[in-house]
Amino acid sequence: MPRVWIFGANVNTDQIVPGRYAPYMLKSEDELRKYPFVEARPEFASTTQPGDLIVAGPNFGCGSSREYAPLALKMVNIGAIIAPLFARIFYRNALNLGIPCFEADLTGVLTDGQIVDFDVSKGLLVANGQEIQLPPPPTFLQEVWNAGGIVPFYKQYGRFPGEAASS
Amino acid sequence: MAQTLAEQILSHAAGRPVRAGENVVVHVDLVMMHDSLSPSIIKILHNELGAERVWDPEKIAVVVDHVAPAATVQNAEYQYNLRRWVREQKITHLYDVGRGISHPVLVEEGMARPGMLIVGSDSHSTGYGSVGAFGTGMGSTDIALALATGKTWLRVPETVRVQARGRFRPGVGAKDLGLRAARELTADGATYQSVEWHGVDFLSVGDRMTLATLSIEVGGKAGIVPPTSTQEPVALSSTNGLRQLVGSDWLNAPGYVPEWLRVEEGANYSRTVEIDLDQLNPQISVPHYVDNVVDLGDLERVAVDVIYIGTCTNGHHGDMAAAAQILRGRRVAPGVRLLVVPATSEALRQASLDGTLDTLLAAGAAIGTPGCGACIGRHMGVLAPDEVCLFTGNRNFRGRMGSPKANIYLASPEVAAATAVTGYITHPQEVLG
Secondary structure, eight states, rough: BBBEEEOOOOHHHHHHSSSSGGGGSOGGGGGGGGOOTTTTOTTTTHHHHTTOEEEESSSBSSOOTTTTHHHHHHHHHOOOOEEEOOOHHHHHHHHHTTTTTTOOTTTTTTTTOBBBBTHHHHHHHHETTTTEOOOOOOOOHHHHHTSSSSHHHHHSSSTTTTTTOOO | OOOHHHHHHHHHHTTOOOTOOOOEEESSSSEEETTTTHHHOOOOOOOHHHHHSOOOTTEEEEEEEETTOOOHHHHHHHHHHHHHHHHTTTTTTEETTBOOOOHHHHTTTOOOTTTEEESSSGGGGGGGGGTTTEEEEEHHHHHHHHHSSEEEEOOOOOOEEEEEEEETTTOOOOOHHHHHHHHHOOOTTTTHHHHHHSSSTTTTTHHHHHHHGGGGGGTEEEEOOOOOOOOOOOOOOGGOOOOOSSSSOOOGGGTTTTTTOOOOOOOOOEEEEEGGGGGOEEEEOOOOTTTOEEEEGOOOOOBBBEEEHHHHHHHHHHHHHHHHHTTTTTTOOOOEEEEEEEEEEHHHHHHHSSSSHHHEEEEEEEEESSSSSGGGGSSSOOTTTTOOEESSSOEEEEEEEEBTTTTEOOOOOOOHHHHHHHBBBOOOOOOOO
């Protein structure tokens, strides 16, 4: 069962992975799995379990274009990120990597460390017996999720999301 | 129907009229990638997408600016591999160590031009809006896809208009306007939107880049200054293969601004923020968020350890010259360090020609290699715990420039220079008297 990790508003990519821990600064990209929230929440990387949920305030992922920020979260198998508003580049990067992002404000509903039930395909979260239906992303983005990210999508369909198949 | 500048540029790219809210798949005019994300971009391009060649080696700019020169053996090896890859792919535009930061370099080189759609592996790619281009930042996968196909997908953004009126008072400038806009709009006020900067025709291209790069700090997908003429003196030379620009009114050079790119009456803006420059005071962004902005006069006395002048936001020649004007005949205060990292080699060369560099050195400044410097906290002046930095850059996030226990205040180059003289955050007029 996934654990909820609560974060505040305006979590920037320097908090998710500081530039000093970029793969460019490491021996291998694989080391990156040790560093999500390395300074903002040092216990996160070692205690998070696959499927855990990040529940944050607005403007999650603001700041730089570094894809290694969502990549680090993918490496620890985050189940989904739920925030009322995502910064644009982060949202694209997360989508491209196949990390489910839901736009909803649950920071006042859930508590840090809470254990919940979550069905990512339905966007259905159950907390304390209460069902919370998360709004699904637009259809053309859902196609990218379903393919597992933009690279598998492009290889499968030979086109960009929303692009006519013939062009 | 009247269009915003973002709608005009994306319509041109799409080959049909498009409106805010539509999704489009478009050809890009230029792809910029830098050293920092290059290992992952190259890996995704070849190993994951399976592409052997880039789509057009002449429409790609590779810039080594993020850790330049290399700080570690690891960086050096990645850069070595990048140069080899550039040769293999026959990419014609490599700007290597010391040439400077991608955004101003590509403007100087004439590679970023009005009306272009430019994607870059850097969030401050909004900076291409300084010359009326639609520049937007993307991550490694989107850039790898653009390298492979020459295309990207975008949602045509709505536009927030920042309307400036009047003229700056002494000691106040473009950075103060940009930070004031961040204060009004907040960190997500323009998320998924373009920012158009109006009423700034009198600003130099460097100052326009200050505004365009700060557009991402309010969430902007692009930040576009209408490409009107500027009275900026031209110092670009034809040496080093630099593009020869024509006349001081270079944005009016024939053919430089496409006919179809014009501010249109009746274009639809989601919001307009008006800022009266005659009333504007120096603005200070207080740790640890860019939109945490106050008037300098409302700030309590803040002693600093280091003053850092540089970045794609405020490392331009005009920024160094403005700082030099305050530092002329003065010295950096005891116990304080002043680091100056020019945005480009051309900015540094201009500073060496007009006496700016001499003034900075005489005042006690240390000069770094043109590039991103300590902005990403990797080299060339990273901060220790508890150190306080007055920074002319664009981000004061916790840990941005080094220790997460350091404090970063953002301000203009004029405030930076005045602060260097006194050792505490200071209004330029206090020093000039």
